Protein backbone atom coordinates (compact mmCIF):
# COMPACT_ATOMS: atom_id res chain seq x y z
CA UNK A 1 0.00 0.00 0.00
CA UNK A 2 2.75 2.35 0.97
CA UNK A 3 4.34 1.97 -2.46
CA UNK A 4 1.17 3.08 -4.24
CA UNK A 5 0.68 6.03 -1.93
CA UNK A 6 4.26 7.18 -2.55
CA UNK A 7 3.84 6.72 -6.28
CA UNK A 8 0.66 8.77 -6.13
CA UNK A 9 2.19 11.68 -4.24
CA UNK A 10 5.23 11.67 -6.53
CA UNK A 11 2.97 11.78 -9.62
CA UNK A 12 0.93 14.53 -7.98
CA UNK A 13 4.03 16.67 -7.32
CA UNK A 14 5.25 16.18 -10.89
CA UNK A 15 1.90 17.12 -12.37
CA UNK A 16 1.64 20.21 -10.17
CA UNK A 17 5.07 21.37 -11.31
CA UNK A 18 4.23 20.69 -14.94
CA UNK A 19 0.82 22.39 -14.83
CA UNK A 20 2.09 25.44 -12.95
CA UNK A 21 -0.60 28.12 -12.77
CA UNK A 22 -3.13 25.87 -14.48
CA UNK A 23 -3.26 23.46 -11.53
CA UNK A 24 -6.49 23.52 -9.55
CA UNK A 25 -8.33 21.55 -6.88
CA UNK A 26 -10.71 20.30 -9.57
CA UNK A 27 -7.85 18.73 -11.50
CA UNK A 28 -6.50 17.16 -8.34
CA UNK A 29 -10.01 15.78 -7.71
CA UNK A 30 -10.07 14.26 -11.18
CA UNK A 31 -6.76 12.54 -10.53
CA UNK A 32 -7.98 11.10 -7.26
CA UNK A 33 -11.20 9.91 -8.86
CA UNK A 34 -9.45 8.22 -11.80
CA UNK A 35 -6.94 6.44 -9.60
CA UNK A 36 -9.04 5.58 -6.56
CA UNK A 37 -12.51 5.12 -7.96
CA UNK A 38 -11.84 3.83 -11.46
CA UNK A 39 -8.54 2.11 -10.60
CA UNK A 40 -6.76 3.67 -13.56
CA UNK A 41 -2.97 3.23 -13.23
CA UNK A 42 -1.32 6.46 -12.03
CA UNK A 43 0.84 6.97 -15.12
CA UNK A 44 -2.19 6.57 -17.39
CA UNK A 45 -4.30 8.90 -15.28
CA UNK A 46 -1.55 11.52 -15.49
CA UNK A 47 -1.50 11.24 -19.29
CA UNK A 48 -5.27 11.65 -19.45
CA UNK A 49 -5.06 14.87 -17.42
CA UNK A 50 -2.19 16.18 -19.53
CA UNK A 51 -4.10 15.56 -22.76
CA UNK A 52 -7.22 17.13 -21.35
CA UNK A 53 -5.82 20.26 -19.70
CA UNK A 54 -2.35 21.06 -20.95
CA UNK A 55 -3.54 22.07 -24.39
CA UNK A 56 -4.45 25.30 -22.66
CA UNK A 57 -1.01 25.78 -21.22
CA UNK A 58 0.85 28.75 -22.59
CA UNK A 59 4.58 29.01 -22.30
CA UNK A 60 6.52 32.10 -21.40
CA UNK A 61 9.94 33.01 -22.73
CA UNK A 62 11.58 32.78 -19.31
CA UNK A 63 10.33 29.19 -18.93
CA UNK A 64 11.54 27.87 -22.28
CA UNK A 65 13.99 24.99 -22.36
CA UNK A 66 16.05 23.58 -25.20
CA UNK A 67 14.20 21.22 -27.57
CA UNK A 68 10.96 21.04 -29.55
CA UNK A 69 7.84 22.76 -28.22
CA UNK A 70 4.33 21.89 -29.36
CA UNK A 71 2.68 24.09 -26.76
CA UNK A 72 1.81 27.63 -27.78
CA UNK A 73 3.71 30.74 -26.81
CA UNK A 74 2.55 34.29 -27.46
CA UNK A 75 5.22 36.79 -28.46
CA UNK A 76 5.67 40.24 -29.93
CA UNK A 77 8.19 40.79 -32.73
CA UNK A 78 10.66 43.34 -31.42
CA UNK A 79 12.80 43.49 -34.53
CA UNK A 80 13.34 41.61 -37.79
CA UNK A 81 16.37 41.32 -40.05
CA UNK A 82 16.15 39.77 -43.46
CA UNK A 83 19.61 38.64 -44.52
CA UNK A 84 20.83 39.43 -48.05
CA UNK A 85 20.64 36.64 -50.59
CA UNK A 86 20.29 33.97 -47.93
CA UNK A 87 16.67 33.24 -47.12
CA UNK A 88 17.27 33.84 -43.46
CA UNK A 89 15.07 35.87 -41.20
CA UNK A 90 16.26 36.66 -37.70
CA UNK A 91 15.34 39.02 -34.91
CA UNK A 92 14.06 39.25 -31.38
CA UNK A 93 10.79 38.12 -29.78
CA UNK A 94 9.60 39.41 -26.43
CA UNK A 95 6.83 38.75 -23.90
CA UNK A 96 6.07 39.82 -20.33
CA UNK A 97 8.87 37.63 -18.98
CA UNK A 98 11.80 38.56 -21.22
CA UNK A 99 13.40 38.45 -24.67
CA UNK A 100 14.74 35.73 -26.96
CA UNK A 101 16.38 35.83 -30.40
CA UNK A 102 14.76 33.92 -33.24
CA UNK A 103 15.85 32.58 -36.58
CA UNK A 104 13.93 31.16 -39.53
CA UNK A 105 14.91 29.81 -42.93
CA UNK A 106 11.29 29.95 -44.01
CA UNK A 107 9.62 33.22 -44.88
CA UNK A 108 6.86 33.87 -42.37
CA UNK A 109 5.18 37.26 -42.42
CA UNK A 110 7.05 38.56 -39.41
CA UNK A 111 6.89 42.30 -38.94
CA UNK A 112 8.03 44.54 -36.13
CA UNK A 113 5.31 45.16 -33.56
CA UNK A 114 3.09 42.27 -34.66
CA UNK A 115 2.09 39.66 -32.09
CA UNK A 116 1.86 35.95 -32.79
CA UNK A 117 0.97 32.68 -31.17
CA UNK A 118 3.65 30.17 -32.16
CA UNK A 119 3.42 26.40 -31.98
CA UNK A 120 5.76 23.60 -32.98
CA UNK A 121 9.05 25.43 -32.77
CA UNK A 122 12.54 24.53 -31.69
CA UNK A 123 14.72 26.16 -29.07
CA UNK A 124 18.40 25.55 -29.67
CA UNK A 125 21.70 27.22 -29.03
CA UNK A 126 22.84 29.59 -31.74
CA UNK A 127 26.27 31.08 -31.03
CA UNK A 128 25.88 29.85 -27.46
CA UNK A 129 22.52 31.56 -26.89
CA UNK A 130 19.15 29.72 -26.70
CA UNK A 131 17.24 30.85 -29.79
CA UNK A 132 13.77 30.07 -31.17
CA UNK A 133 14.04 28.41 -34.55
CA UNK A 134 10.95 28.35 -36.75
CA UNK A 135 10.83 25.19 -38.82
CA UNK A 136 8.68 23.72 -41.60
CA UNK A 137 5.99 22.51 -39.19
CA UNK A 138 5.86 25.67 -37.10
CA UNK A 139 2.54 27.46 -37.02
CA UNK A 140 2.11 31.20 -36.53
CA UNK A 141 -1.19 32.90 -35.89
CA UNK A 142 -1.77 36.56 -35.26
CA UNK A 143 -2.64 37.07 -31.61
CA UNK A 144 -3.96 39.72 -29.28
CA UNK A 145 -1.35 42.26 -28.09
CA UNK A 146 1.52 40.93 -25.99
CA UNK A 147 3.19 43.19 -23.51
CA UNK A 148 6.99 43.18 -23.41
CA UNK A 149 8.83 43.46 -20.13
CA UNK A 150 12.47 42.87 -19.36
CA UNK A 151 12.56 42.65 -15.57
CA UNK A 152 15.70 43.33 -13.56
CA UNK A 153 17.09 39.95 -12.51
CA UNK A 154 19.37 38.69 -9.79
CA UNK A 155 22.40 36.68 -10.87
CA UNK A 156 21.09 33.73 -8.83
CA UNK A 157 17.82 33.83 -10.84
CA UNK A 158 19.78 33.92 -14.07
CA UNK A 159 21.51 30.67 -13.28
CA UNK A 160 18.15 28.87 -12.91
CA UNK A 161 16.78 29.89 -16.32
CA UNK A 162 17.66 28.59 -19.75
CA UNK A 163 16.78 31.75 -21.63
CA UNK A 164 18.97 34.68 -20.62
CA UNK A 165 19.10 36.95 -23.63
CA UNK A 166 19.68 40.67 -23.00
CA UNK A 167 18.74 40.37 -19.36
CA UNK A 168 19.08 43.38 -17.06
CA UNK A 169 21.33 43.15 -14.03
CA UNK A 170 23.06 45.40 -11.54
CA UNK A 171 26.25 44.32 -9.88
CA UNK A 172 29.64 45.21 -8.57
CA UNK A 173 33.00 44.38 -10.18
CA UNK A 174 34.52 42.00 -7.67
CA UNK A 175 37.76 40.96 -9.36
CA UNK A 176 39.50 41.47 -12.65
CA UNK A 177 40.77 38.68 -14.90
CA UNK A 178 43.90 39.40 -16.87
CA UNK A 179 44.48 40.12 -19.68
CA UNK A 180 42.08 43.03 -19.36
CA UNK A 181 42.49 46.55 -20.64
CA UNK A 182 44.68 46.90 -23.73
CA UNK A 183 45.12 43.62 -25.60
CA UNK A 184 46.69 42.75 -28.94
CA UNK A 185 44.64 40.50 -31.22
CA UNK A 186 45.49 38.34 -34.23
CA UNK A 187 44.21 39.96 -37.44
CA UNK A 188 43.21 36.58 -38.85
CA UNK A 189 41.17 35.09 -36.02
CA UNK A 190 40.79 37.80 -33.37
CA UNK A 191 42.39 35.72 -30.61
CA UNK A 192 44.35 37.60 -27.97
CA UNK A 193 48.10 37.15 -28.53
CA UNK A 194 49.98 35.42 -25.72
CA UNK A 195 53.64 36.33 -25.49
CA UNK A 196 53.22 38.17 -28.77
CA UNK A 197 51.91 35.18 -30.71
CA UNK A 198 48.59 33.71 -31.82
CA UNK A 199 48.33 30.04 -30.97
CA UNK A 200 46.94 29.28 -34.43
CA UNK A 201 48.67 31.76 -36.76
CA UNK A 202 52.34 32.14 -36.12
CA UNK A 203 53.48 35.28 -37.90
CA UNK A 204 50.16 36.96 -38.50
CA UNK A 205 49.53 40.69 -38.28
CA UNK A 206 47.90 42.03 -35.15
CA UNK A 207 46.00 45.04 -33.86
CA UNK A 208 45.38 46.74 -30.54
CA UNK A 209 42.00 46.33 -28.89
CA UNK A 210 40.47 46.79 -25.49
CA UNK A 211 38.44 44.32 -23.46
CA UNK A 212 37.49 43.68 -19.86
CA UNK A 213 36.95 40.33 -18.21
CA UNK A 214 35.78 40.34 -14.61
CA UNK A 215 33.67 38.73 -11.92
CA UNK A 216 30.36 40.54 -11.46
CA UNK A 217 28.63 40.07 -8.11
CA UNK A 218 25.22 41.28 -6.98
CA UNK A 219 25.07 39.76 -3.53
CA UNK A 220 22.90 36.82 -4.72
CA UNK A 221 25.67 35.17 -6.74
CA UNK A 222 28.56 36.02 -9.05
CA UNK A 223 29.40 35.38 -12.68
CA UNK A 224 32.19 35.87 -15.19
CA UNK A 225 31.48 38.79 -17.53
CA UNK A 226 33.21 40.08 -20.64
CA UNK A 227 33.00 43.44 -22.37
CA UNK A 228 34.06 44.43 -25.87
CA UNK A 229 36.02 47.60 -26.64
CA UNK A 230 33.10 50.03 -26.74
CA UNK A 231 31.58 48.75 -23.49
CA UNK A 232 35.00 48.56 -21.79
CA UNK A 233 35.69 52.18 -22.69
CA UNK A 234 32.36 53.17 -21.16
CA UNK A 235 32.96 51.22 -17.94
CA UNK A 236 36.50 52.53 -17.61
CA UNK A 237 35.67 56.07 -18.66
CA UNK A 238 38.74 56.06 -20.92
CA UNK A 239 39.20 55.36 -24.62
CA UNK A 240 41.76 52.97 -26.06
CA UNK A 241 43.76 55.96 -27.34
CA UNK A 242 43.79 57.53 -23.88
CA UNK A 243 45.01 54.28 -22.35
CA UNK A 244 47.79 54.11 -24.95
CA UNK A 245 48.83 57.70 -24.30
CA UNK A 246 48.97 56.89 -20.56
CA UNK A 247 51.60 54.33 -21.49
CA UNK A 248 49.46 51.31 -20.51
CA UNK A 249 50.44 49.30 -23.54
CA UNK A 250 54.14 49.30 -22.64
CA UNK A 251 53.87 49.26 -18.86
CA UNK A 252 51.67 46.28 -18.12
CA UNK A 253 52.07 46.28 -14.36
CA UNK A 254 51.26 49.93 -14.04
CA UNK A 255 48.22 49.37 -16.26
CA UNK A 256 46.97 46.51 -14.10
CA UNK A 257 47.27 48.58 -10.92
CA UNK A 258 45.44 51.49 -12.58
CA UNK A 259 42.67 49.24 -13.91
CA UNK A 260 42.06 47.68 -10.51
CA UNK A 261 42.03 51.08 -8.85
CA UNK A 262 39.40 52.30 -11.29
CA UNK A 263 37.24 49.19 -11.53
CA UNK A 264 37.19 47.07 -8.39
CA UNK A 265 34.11 47.77 -6.32
CA UNK A 266 32.50 49.75 -9.13
CA UNK A 267 28.76 49.27 -9.65
CA UNK A 268 27.43 48.88 -13.14
CA UNK A 269 23.96 48.42 -14.57
CA UNK A 270 24.04 46.22 -17.63
CA UNK A 271 22.07 44.52 -20.35
CA UNK A 272 23.79 41.23 -21.13
CA UNK A 273 23.35 37.77 -22.63
CA UNK A 274 24.47 34.60 -20.95
CA UNK A 275 26.47 32.61 -23.47
CA UNK A 276 27.86 29.17 -22.97
CA UNK A 277 31.25 28.31 -24.33
CA UNK A 278 33.19 25.98 -22.03
CA UNK A 279 31.78 27.89 -19.08
CA UNK A 280 28.94 30.33 -18.62
CA UNK A 281 29.93 33.86 -19.55
CA UNK A 282 27.91 37.01 -19.46
CA UNK A 283 28.46 39.05 -22.61
CA UNK A 284 27.70 42.67 -21.88
CA UNK A 285 25.76 44.43 -24.62
CA UNK A 286 24.91 47.70 -22.92
CA UNK A 287 26.12 49.45 -19.81
CA UNK A 288 25.05 52.39 -17.71
CA UNK A 289 27.55 54.52 -15.86
CA UNK A 290 27.29 54.24 -12.07
CA UNK A 291 26.00 57.76 -11.51
CA UNK A 292 22.82 56.68 -13.32
CA UNK A 293 22.13 53.83 -10.91
CA UNK A 294 19.58 54.79 -8.30
CA UNK A 295 21.10 54.63 -4.83
CA UNK A 296 18.30 52.33 -3.65
CA UNK A 297 19.75 49.59 -5.85
CA UNK A 298 23.20 50.04 -4.39
CA UNK A 299 21.70 49.88 -0.93
CA UNK A 300 19.80 46.75 -1.87
CA UNK A 301 23.06 45.16 -2.91
CA UNK A 302 24.36 45.47 0.60
CA UNK A 303 20.92 44.69 2.03
CA UNK A 304 21.12 47.64 4.38
CA UNK A 305 17.65 48.89 3.52
CA UNK A 306 15.01 48.51 6.18
CA UNK A 307 11.68 46.93 5.40
CA UNK A 308 9.76 50.16 5.60
CA UNK A 309 6.88 48.68 3.61
CA UNK A 310 6.21 45.93 6.14
CA UNK A 311 3.57 47.91 7.96
Ligand SMILES: [Zn+2]
Nearest residue numbers: 186189198201
Ligand atom coordinates in the same frame (compact mmCIF):
# COMPACT_ATOMS: atom_id res chain seq x y z
ZN1 LIG B 1 45.06 33.87 -35.15
